[in-house]
Amino acid sequence: MTRKFGLIGGGIMGEALLSRLLERGIYQPSEVIVSEPQPSRQAFLQQQYDVTVTIDNSLVFQQAQEVIFLAVKPQVFSAIAQELADIVLAEHSPLVISILAGVPLHHLEAAFPGLPVIRAMPNTPATVGAGMTAICLGAYTNAKHQQKAAEIFSAVGEVVEVSESLMDAVTGLSGSGPAYVSILVEALADGGVAAGLPRGIANQLALQTVLGTAQLLHESKMHPAELKDRVTSPGGTTIAGISQLEKAGFRSALIEAVKAATARSQELGK
Numbered sequence: 001m002t003r004k005f006g007l008i009g010g011g012i013m014g015e016a017l018l019s020r021l022l023e024r025g026i027y028q029p030s031e032v033i034v035s036e037p038q039p040s041r042q043a044f045l046q047q048q049y050d051v052t053v054t055i056d057n058s059l060v061f062q063q064a065q066e067v068i069f070l071a072v073k074p075q076v077f078s079a080i081a082q083e084l085a086d087i088v089l090a091e092h093s094p095l096v097i098s099i100l101a102g103v104p105l106h107h108l109e110a111a112f113p114g115l116p117v118i119r120a121m122p123n124t125p126a127t128v129g130a131g132m133t134a135i136c137l138g139a140y141t142n143a144k145h146q147q148k149a150a151e152i153f154s155a156v157g158e159v160v161e162v163s164e165s166l167m168d169a170v171t172g173l174s175g176s177g178p179a180y181v182s183i184l185v186e187a188l189a190d191g192g193v194a195a196g197l198p199r200g201i202a203n204q205l206a207l208q209t210v211l212g213t214a215q216l217l218h219e220s221k222m223h224p225a226e227l228k229d230r231v232t233s234p235g236g237t238t239i240a241g242i243s244q245l246e247k248a249g250f251r252s253a254l255i256e257a258v259k260a261a262t263a264r265s266q267e268l269g270k
Ligand SMILES: NC(=O)C1=CN([C@@H]2O[C@H](COP(=O)(O)OP(=O)(O)OC[C@H]3O[C@@H](n4cnc5c(N)ncnc54)[C@H](OP(=O)(O)O)[C@@H]3O)[C@@H](O)[C@H]2O)C=CC1
Pocket: 008, 009, 010, 011, 012, 013, 014, 035, 036, 037, 038, 041, 057, 071, 072, 073, 074, 076, 079, 080, 099, 100, 101, 121, 122, 123, 124, 175
């Protein structure tokens, strides 16, 4: 049986990628093997996607001819590297793609000697095809590997290539960003409830405001400051709200959040 795509770690991000790759026909279920330790998760992945699921990472490593996709927590990376250390791949040289926060190319390349490695940082909107992924290329990659990674991550959203020195900052911004934006949506809705709106309507207003604003910025290519100015009437409601945001350090809180997440990504790679 020829497997092309091996996924190590069938959790949130692994499944997000897998589901879109299958949906897009980039891989057929019979070409995919997934390793996952949790029995209930194994059963779910097998039933939902009709892929081969195993508990054995070495089987994935040995069988996947084209891509080994690492989607485990960074904290289990060294255990997996040890587990796979003695396996020699004689007949194929798969591209290893890692989405592990913080784990640098030189650690990945040491764990998979001689194999082409790409470090990537996607985000959870990948689940609905609206992801943002940054990739950086390892020393043993060529244009074909670059194209393969671009094909995989294009299936779940937009892709940019950056130098590795920027990957921790990418992680702090777009990798972690969906959590910050979710808090923003939740807090906006809470504000609406505080101002007297029923919860359901407040949630709908908050979500559509964030979605619509992002879409408008995206489609118009308008600078965010310009859109802010367009909303803000002299002596009006918006400037009253913005004054409060500035007083509470809203901008600074977001800047510091991205910096803290970047620093944590750097720590995870040590
Ligand atoms: N969540 C996010 O928004 C993003 C996450 N990432 C990165 O993606 C990676 C995965 O994150 P996420 O999907 O959120 O995490 P999850 O915990 O949802 O997924 C990890 C999966 O790996 C499984 N696993 C644990 N140990 C092993 C092992 N030894 N061999 C094989 N599988 C194993 C876990 O099983 P079990 O649950 O039983 O432990 C789990 O199903 C992380 O490195 C993270 O930094 C990158 C971008 C965004």
